[in-house]
Amino acid sequence: MQPTTKDFPENARRALGDVPLQAALGNIARGWQEKRTQAVAALPEFEALRTAAAAIKDHTIAHLDEYLERFESRVTEQGGTVHWCRSAEEARHTILAICHRLNARTVTKGKSMVAEEIGLNDFLGGHGIAPVETDLGEHIIQLRKEAPSHIIAPAVHLTQAQVAETFRAGHHGLPTNRRLDDARVLVDEARNVLRPRYFAAEVGITGANFLVAETGSAVIVTNEGNADLTQLLPKAHIVLAGIEKLVPTLEDAATILRVLARSATGQEMAAYTTFATGPRRARDVDGPEEFHVVLLDNGRSALLGTEFQDILRCIRCGACLNHCPVYTGIGGHAYGWVYTGPMGAVLTPALLGVAEAGHLPNASTFCGRCESVCPMRIPLPKMMRHWREREFAAHLAPHAIRRGLSWWAFFARRPALYRAAAGALARWLALMGGRLGYVRTLPLAGGWTAVRDMPAPSGRTFQQLWAMRAQPAAKKGSRP
Amino acid sequence: MTTPARPRVGLLVTCLVDLFRPEVGFASVKLIEDAGCIVEVPRDQTCCGQPAYNSGDKATAQELARNLIALFEGYDYVAAPSGSCAGMLKVHFPALLADDPLWENRARRLAARSFELVSFLHDVLRVTKVAAAHAGTVTYHDGCSGLRELGIKGQPRALLGAVEGLALKELSAAESCCGFGGLFCVKYPEISNRMVGDKVAAVIDTGAATLLAGDMGCLLNIAGKLSRLGAAVHCRHVAEVLAGMANGPAIGQSAPAAKAPRPARPGS
Amino acid sequence: MTGGREQMLDSIRRGLGRGPLGEAGKAAIAARLDDHRAGIIPARTRRDPAGLIELFIELAVGAAATVERLDGPRRIPIAVADYLAAHDLPRDLVMAPDPWLDRLLWAERPKLKLRPGRALATDATGIARAFAGVAETGTLAMVSSETSPSTISFVPDTHIVVLGASRIVVSCEEVFARLRREAGAAFMPRSLHLITGPSRTGDIEQRIVLGAHGPRRLHILLVDGTEA
Numbered sequence: 001m002q003p004t005t006k007d008f009p010e011n012a013r014r015a016l017g018d019v020p021l022q023a024a025l026g027n028i029a030r031g032w033q034e035k036r037t038q039a040v041a042a043l044p045e046f047e048a049l050r051t052a053a054a055a056i057k058d059h060t061i062a063h064l065d066e067y068l069e070r071f072e073s074r075v076t077e078q079g080g081t082v083h084w085c086r087s088a089e090e091a092r093h094t095i096l097a098i099c100h101r102l103n104a105r106t107v108t109k110g111k112s113m114v115a116e117e118i119g120l121n122d123f124l125g126g127h128g129i130a131p132v133e134t135d136l137g138e139h140i141i142q143l144r145k146e147a148p149s150h151i152i153a154p155a156v157h158l159t160q161a162q163v164a165e166t167f168r169a170g171h172h173g174l175p176t177n178r179r180l181d182d183a184r185v186l187v188d189e190a191r192n193v194l195r196p197r198y199f200a201a202e203v204g205i206t207g208a209n210f211l212v213a214e215t216g217s218a219v220i221v222t223n224e225g226n227a228d229l230t231q232l233l234p235k236a237h238i239v240l241a242g243i244e245k246l247v248p249t250l251e252d253a254a255t256i257l258r259v260l261a262r263s264a265t266g267q268e269m270a271a272y273t274t275f276a277t278g279p280r281r282a283r284d285v286d287g288p289e290e291f292h293v294v295l296l297d298n299g300r301s302a303l304l305g306t307e308f309q310d311i312l313r314c315i316r317c318g319a320c321l322n323h324c325p326v327y328t329g330i331g332g333h334a335y336g337w338v339y340t341g342p343m344g345a346v347l348t349p350a351l352l353g354v355a356e357a358g359h360l361p362n363a364s365t366f367c368g369r370c371e372s373v374c375p376m377r378i379p380l381p382k383m384m385r386h387w388r389e390r391e392f393a394a395h396l397a398p399h400a401i402r403r404g405l406s407w408w409a410f411f412a413r414r415p416a417l418y419r420a421a422a423g424a425l426a427r428w429l430a431l432m433g434g435r436l437g438y439v440r441t442l443p444l445a446g447g448w449t450a451v452r453d454m455p456a457p458s459g460r461t462f463q464q465l466w467a468m469r470a471q472p473a474a475k476k477g478s479r480p
Numbered sequence: 481m482t483t484p485a486r487p488r489v490g491l492l493v494t495c496l497v498d499l500f501r502p503e504v505g506f507a508s509v510k511l512i513e514d515a516g517c518i519v520e521v522p523r524d525q526t527c528c529g530q531p532a533y534n535s536g537d538k539a540t541a542q543e544l545a546r547n548l549i550a551l552f553e554g555y556d557y558v559a560a561p562s563g564s565c566a567g568m569l570k571v572h573f574p575a576l577l578a579d580d581p582l583w584e585n586r587a588r589r590l591a592a593r594s595f596e597l598v599s600f601l602h603d604v605l606r607v608t609k610v611a612a613a614h615a616g617t618v619t620y621h622d623g624c625s626g627l628r629e630l631g632i633k634g635q636p637r638a639l640l641g642a643v644e645g646l647a648l649k650e651l652s653a654a655e656s657c658c659g660f661g662g663l664f665c666v667k668y669p670e671i672s673n674r675m676v677g678d679k680v681a682a683v684i685d686t687g688a689a690t691l692l693a694g695d696m697g698c699l700l701n702i703a704g705k706l707s708r709l710g711a712a713v714h715c716r717h718v719a720e721v722l723a724g725m726a727n728g729p730a731i732g733q734s735a736p737a738a739k740a741p742r743p744a745r746p747g748s
Numbered sequence: 749m750t751g752g753r754e755q756m757l758d759s760i761r762r763g764l765g766r767g768p769l770g771e772a773g774k775a776a777i778a779a780r781l782d783d784h785r786a787g788i789i790p791a792r793t794r795r796d797p798a799g800l801i802e803l804f805i806e807l808a809v810g811a812a813a814t815v816e817r818l819d820g821p822r823r824i825p826i827a828v829a830d831y832l833a834a835h836d837l838p839r840d841l842v843m844a845p846d847p848w849l850d851r852l853l854w855a856e857r858p859k860l861k862l863r864p865g866r867a868l869a870t871d872a873t874g875i876a877r878a879f880a881g882v883a884e885t886g887t888l889a890m891v892s893s894e895t896s897p898s899t900i901s902f903v904p905d906t907h908i909v910v911l912g913a914s915r916i917v918v919s920c921e922e923v924f925a926r927l928r929r930e931a932g933a934a935f936m937p938r939s940l941h942l943i944t945g946p947s948r949t950g951d952i953e954q955r956i957v958l959g960a961h962g963p964r965r966l967h968i969l970l971v972d973g974t975e976a
Contacts, residue, residue, distance in 0.1 A: 304763025
């Protein structure tokens with residue numbers, strides 16, 4: 001997917017004026033925020049679980065090489081294969097080679113953000129293999145040729161009416177008189193279209209929520225059951241996952257599972273949590289004959305030892321998106337690439353470079369709500385600030401901002417000059433405000449006054465007035 | 481640390497109070513003095529450095545942090561009528577200066593004694609009563625830094641509860657950011673506008689005559705938006721009400737009588 | 749394409765600022781992997797066995813499953829027939845090729861047509877036995893094997909699960925412990941499915957609709973008086 005992260009301000013402007021999008025985004029606050037709050041309130045151990053979950057990931061990441069090797073041994077022992085891929089390109093070619101060997105014409109796919117990250121669908125399509133997205137949201141956006149706008153709910157940016165239009169246009173053979181004015185009907189329509197595809201596919205590709213080093217298992221969490229049909233019915237199951245998905249043991253996975261669904265959708269458990277371990281066993285009557293795990297680095301190992309290492313704890317629950325006032329205002333597409341919201345603002349510059357994605361970590365008020373809900377206690381605002389530091393150090397920050405800052409800094413470093421300048425500014429703003437008490441337009445502050453007034457001060461700074469009050473007692477206000 | 485009988489408190493005025501709302505500075509002084517402290521205002525303070533810190537200009541932020549530490553470390557306490565500036569001292573200075581153990585240590589010592597004004601009154605000085613009255617309904621906006629970095633939520637409500645005649649009506653989506661975010665509001669004005677638009681809609685929904693908050697950044701943003709919409713809600717810093725100094729014009733209101741305000745002497 | 753293996757491991761070690769783990773480091777990881785103590789188990793599960801069964805039922809029903817309690821395995825065929833009739837469902841079932849299920853008195857309900865095997869696209873209803881039930885979340889643990897095909901849990905519209913009341917455990921951790929105890933060294937099946945209610949989606953305006961791809965209905969026959 002071609003990034004448009006550089007166009008973030010324009011993307012955001014468009015999103016704010018997009019009426020159906022705004023209607024769809026309204027569901028997020030009413031839905032997920034409240035559901036998460038309720039789920040957390042119902043589990044007194046939630047905060048302790050967050051701490052435990054973060055500690056598990058920190059430990060795993062600190063010994064990632066060892067755990068990856070252990071994981072590989074277990075997968076191999078059970079007859080599966082691990083593929084180590086440094087880049088998106090290596091991962092694409094690895095998957096293509098498996099598909100070619102099996103003469104695959106269609107592959108079914110469970111929702112996978114890593115597949116989006118490596119641009120897998122376009123690549124397979126370009127090589128004559130039809131990727132079939134099976135998650136309902138992914139199916140909808142595949143028909144619309146769009147990217148997912150949310151890491152767990154790819155079509156959250158669409159209204160029901162838009163989904164109906166999409167099916168009318170994309171589901172060939174759909175009777176024109178069929179009513180599509182109900183979510184139930186739309187779900188059944190998608191179910192009927194996708195059912196035969198599961199049985200026809202030669203290869204099924206899923207992501208993974210966890211890879212368990214102890215057993216060589218790939219854990220996949222869904223509500224629809226699509227990832228299960230995707231991995232059980234075809235000849236081969238390919239798991240595509242970033243190297244940071246490792247956890248040591250089944251018990252560790254269980255601990256993190258307790259915070260995952262609650263943070264994501266406010267459920268205590270998602271409907272399906274599946275531990276897939278190797279290919280089908282000798283006497284099994286179903287299940288895939290081949291089991292492949294494609295381990296993707298693609299810039300992740302380069303985050304180790306940096307101020308961005310903590311983002312590798314991310315379990316892609318989407319809580320930071322759901323609680324972000326920027327994300328819920330503009331939706332995911334405005335971010336211009338695969339990962340959106342606060343976690344995307346940290347991860348995207350790491351994967352695409354800060355020159356490409358610099359807007360993302362800047363487009364935050366540092367309100368801190370993302371960090372406060374993150375089940376893995378990832379300090380997202382802190383890392384966004386680190387990206388701003390990198391951007392500033394590389395002279396990539398916008399010129400006007402840099403110039404403004406350097407003027408401000410000039411005064412802020414010189415107290416006497418600062419006091420004089422503040423006094424002059426207070427007088428000037430008071431004059432501008434006049435009898436109104438506020439200013440309608442202000443030079444150099446168009447971003448402020450375009451949408452709101454600037455309350456005018458009364459004309460003197462506190463320091464000036466304090467000096468007047470403190471006059472008789474010269475000692476006051478001096479240095480301690 | 482033993483607390484002396486009359487602690488000396490350094491007031492970090494904050495640059496926005498200094499420039500836009502001196503009344504808040506005087507209200508802060510009164511509240512802290514009424515609680516039995518000596519208040520001093522270091523003359524050479526400028527800014528805590530947030531604009532630089534949040535823009536990635538670490539060197540400038542560090543320099544300003546060191547200046548402020550040197551200026552304030554002699555006091556028993558530092559108080560600031562702002563969650564975000566207090567958060568800067570309390571949470572961010574030690575992190576900002578972490579590459580220099582000496583300064584990090586000084587930053588930590590200062591952080592331990594630095595407080596946002598209302599939490600300082602409530603948690604440290606154990607103030608439970610205020611000599612103030614305010615007729616009418618108010619609503620309260622929790623600034624994000626105060627709320628999430630410093631855990632300030634109950635303190636302003638407890639003290640407002642002690643104001644005679646005051647009724648508090650809570651905002652819906654109370655924990656949502658108002659969209660100020662320092663330079664954010666001018667770098668991404670449309671997104672900021674959406675956020676402040678949602679916030680003022682919630683404010684207007686409460687039917688309260690007055691909006692209170694503990695941060696001038698939020699207040700200028702919300703007051704500016706209410707003013708642009710022509711909404712008749714007054715905005716004030718919570719300290720003005722707690723100090724009984726909410727009689728003058730509200731933020732962004734015409735102030736003919738306030739051209740050269742003569743602040744009442746605290747305690748008079 | 750596995751030439752990248754060493755380079756990936758090197759890159760990780762470079763980032764971590766160390767070389768490969770030494771003997772002591774590897775031993776510590778081995779010990780960590782053998783440590784199967786449970787983490788934080790929610791206090792809500794501190795109940796006696798009867799209380800755990802109640803909790804399981806409450807949460808399974810909360811997740812939109814239905815639960816019918818039977819006083820013995822003998823009643824299973826009757827319960828299945830009644831359930832299908834009550835929901836106006838066909839009487840054909842795909843049944844896990846499980847000798848325990850096979851031994852039930854299906855002859856008492858001759859109109860039920862049972863086909864043992866994995867589930868096919870044409871199967872409307874499937875029946876299988878659960879390995880365990882998790883009280884903490886009302887979750888079923890389905891373990892794939894020659895007597896328990898995974899497809900039965902996902903392909904048919906209606907999924908009927910037989911769960912022995914004695915197989916209700918506190919947590920997922922107890923399911924893992926039980927697997928280790930009962931299945932030996934290579935204890936993990938090809939698929940362990942933890943199932944909490946029927947299939948669902950919220951992908952259209954966050955409205956929850958059951959039966960997205962997997963079963964629309966999950967019916968649990970909770971059976972007392974058996975080790976099933």
